[in-house]
Amino acid sequence: MRRFQMNSARRAALSLLMRAVNALPSTERDWARAIVTELEYVRGFGAAVQWLAGGVTVMIGATIRNSWGAQDRRNARAAAIGFSLLLIPGYFIAAALLNQVGVSFFFLPIEHWLSHPAEAKVFNVISPAVLLGTLLVVLVLNAASLLHFGKDQECGGRAVSVIQLRLQFWNLAAILLSFVFTAALLGYAFLENFVPRS
């Protein structure tokens, strides 16, 4: 009885999945159908869920690859790397700001470093390089993905250099955030290290 219920549930899920597969672009449909039909033969509930999860990942990946051109992929990769790298200075800035308003939990690891003179010395050398270096990498990576240098020919046959600028939201957002974070870090460094002359 239980086996019958399991099989019926699986059949119902398969039928639903097949409908979803039919909505995929034709290039992915065959492979998606191949993965879904194999599900009928996968033994065990856990294994079936794992099989399906892997299949869904494959299909999402394939759909993205085929629907985006190479340049779109480059832009998406630059934005993804950029936002991942922004987490480093983002954490530092957020922790410092939260520390100012009394939430010290996130600043404790940094404070731990700063409380030991030897470690503080290393931190003071490494942290600007890491934080500003990270921001520079984000800026260069995303700017490079938006800019395209090439050659073109004018009507008279004269070769001209062409600079193309693509406007991609996520790359521009990463660039903008890297500027904001740089300003915040430089402002923080200025306030921490300079005192007005008396």
Added chain:
Amino acid sequence: MPAKIRKSPQTIALILALQGNLNQWRYGYDLSRETGLKSGTLYPLLMRLRDAGWLQTRWAAPEVSGRPPRHMYRLTSQGKAWSRDLLNEKPAGRLRKPVLAES
């Protein structure tokens, strides 16, 4: 000139499984069980091998009525030769032993 296929432990495991019985058509789930590869790894490899001309695919009628047709795979004649070359190639980097699932 064969299309370039990266010699990874997963690719080797899959090719060894496909070479097991050269003329026999194989099912995705069987290949997964034999190689220990999950569907998320196995199918991108199968897609790559098919696109590169190493693999033939076909839909087979189900053995039991009422079940959907299954997708089957086997190496093309070129794929057989290229896969032999690939397996004989000197490894470019450090390669782990192919993961073969216990039966």
